[in-house]
Amino acid sequence: MGDVSSNMVEQTKEHFIEKIADNMRAFGISPTLGRVLGIIYMNKEPMTLDQLSEATGMSKTRMSQVVREMIDLNIADKVFEKGVRKDLYTVEQDYYQTFISLFISNWRQAINKSRLFEQKWRQRILDIKNEGSLSPDVENEINELLKETQIWLAYYDWISRLVDFFESGEVFKHVPKKRVPEFEE
Amino acid sequence: MGDVSSNMVEQTKEHFIEKIADNMRAFGISPTLGRVLGIIYMNKEPMTLDQLSEATGMSKTRMSQVVREMIDLNIADKVFEKGVRKDLYTVEQDYYQTFISLFISNWRQAINKSRLFEQKWRQRILDIKNEGSLSPDVENEINELLKETQIWLAYYDWISRLVDFFESGEVFKHVPKKRVPEFEE
């Protein structure tokens, strides 16, 4: 177990994990979260907070936080295994799916927030408009703003449809997954 | 100029700018950068560092940094106007294009980084493998790692094609822009 090549393999594995973490960074995911995802991914089996703590060298509390965040992002799940008292966590094993989950979480959130704001905001402009007695300048600016709103709404509608495009898997019809060459020696 | 409705319009405009900044946040863009983009966008005309500084209430140094970052991200440009000594900056006026630019910058960077790492890493595994005299366990793990690499490469190839899919505008064939209803009163 402690031989040279085995250590090298271990080290190489860790590099791979770092690469996964790095990839996550492009989603604005913190290095630690990415690393934990990588660790569980490479482990192939669900892991406990203690194991993760051991593997990262970080506190169990932090692992708890990170795991919860991953669950919120839909890239990890708590699994039950009878006889095991500790909570076990798995991660999505499919990179594409992880990509999509993150993309979706990210944008759905933005969409909701935007929608929420939208109504109040539009109403407000209309209120000003109906105030009566507006200088032509102001009147003009208000119309510009209303136009802007339309453009903005159209844009968000697009994002919304884009999210669906990913979620439904339709994206793969036009940007197909690449087949991985089998290799058995 | 100082009348009530004009102030309300001004305020509403600022809300819109905040919304734009908020949207940017989904790309991991800092609030300040988003706000500056929003400010220039709403201004419709190129702006100078001093104007931005005035508009944000932040230092000119910061504006300089932010503007440069935006240029790196391909969502802003320096424009020249004869007779004007100060540098002027515009931003992309098309939301879709901004979305795409950010998406591209983000992932191209990740792709490059990954590619760079890839060769070294794969070579390393092969080196271990050719070392000879490996325990069956280690041998097995190495094969697993090589397989993992294949999967990873396929995934990155997909991302790469996905980026092209956006960059080329093909995405709009399948997730079309929504037409904004004209409105003239």
Next chain:
DNA sequence: ATATTTGTAAACTATATATTGTACAATGTT
């Protein structure tokens, strides 16, 4: 019932990121 183990809240500390002020080189003005 009592004692252990587990996960997480809450308050704290450390580290990273955002922002500013000063200084200066480059360019334009008189």
Next chain:
DNA sequence: AACATTGTACAATATATAGTTTACAAATAT
């Protein structure tokens, strides 16, 4: 040539984010 203006490098400060420690409630074991 002397002077003013502009943009940014660099060091210093402030703020936000990541991580730890302690404490405790809920669940399990003895």
